[in-house]
Amino acid sequence: MPPKPVRCTPEPAGPGLVFEQALWLRGSLMVAGVDEAGRGAWAGPVFAGAVILPANEGISRLLDGVNDSKQLTPAQRDKFADFIRICASSWGVGQASVEEINTLGILPATRLAMMRALQVLTPHPTHALVDYVHLPNLDLPQTAIIHGDGVSLSIAAASILAKTARDACMQALDVSISGYEFARHKGYGTALHQRCLAEKGPSSAHRIHYRPIADLLPGNPADPPNPPVSIV
DSSP: OOOOOBOOSSOOSSOBSHHHHHHHHTTOOOEEEEEEEOTTOSBSOEEEEEEEOOSOTTHHHHTTTOOOGGGSOHHHHHHHHHHHHHHOSEEEEEEEOHHHHHHHOHHHHHHHHHHHHHHTOSSOOSEEEEESOOOTTOOSOEEEETTHHHHBHHHHHHHHHHHHHHHHHHHHHHHHSTTSOHHHHTTSOOHHHHHHHHHHOOOTTBOTTSTTTGGGSTTOOOOSOOOOOOOO
16 A cells, blocks of 8 residues: 655645755755646646755745645746746656546556656656655655645646646647637636537547546446536
């Protein structure tokens, strides 16, 4: 059994360096924060970001305002993404395709995207802080953290890189597969997306085991329902 995710108690008002500093003090200076974007979407790839911040408390002042990507506006995410790439010791983005999601399932595909993000980091990390998910194939120490993007600055930074990269991908997908408004809802289960599906049916970018897509494909088993969500 994988270790249970840990919780930061008391939970801070925003992302900080509690987990990072504990590791720095033990000599683990290349701490990578890891998070995903798009796990709950009905269409498009799932993305992951990985960020190693400098082992210096001053980085929290440089990245003041960085937060869980869902708490930021698109303009704020774009601004912080540029700054994170400049300030980070190393950063990486990985993705798993719709085909991989359809074949493997969303959790294995999410792990695959996270592993791909970690694999491009140079220098290589000495420890990974992951938002909730355990990575069984990772050959270095790791800590899965509940609400990690809200308590760890490294994970919050990773969430922003993952989200901005995925949004750009969905905007490009909107051009190549027209009529689904991917640039507006980013593949999530909004009312607009539901209307597009009702009018056009599923596209090659849709995840065939997700409801309501599975319900539109006779004989295709579905994962548990994914209710409509609001998108920032």
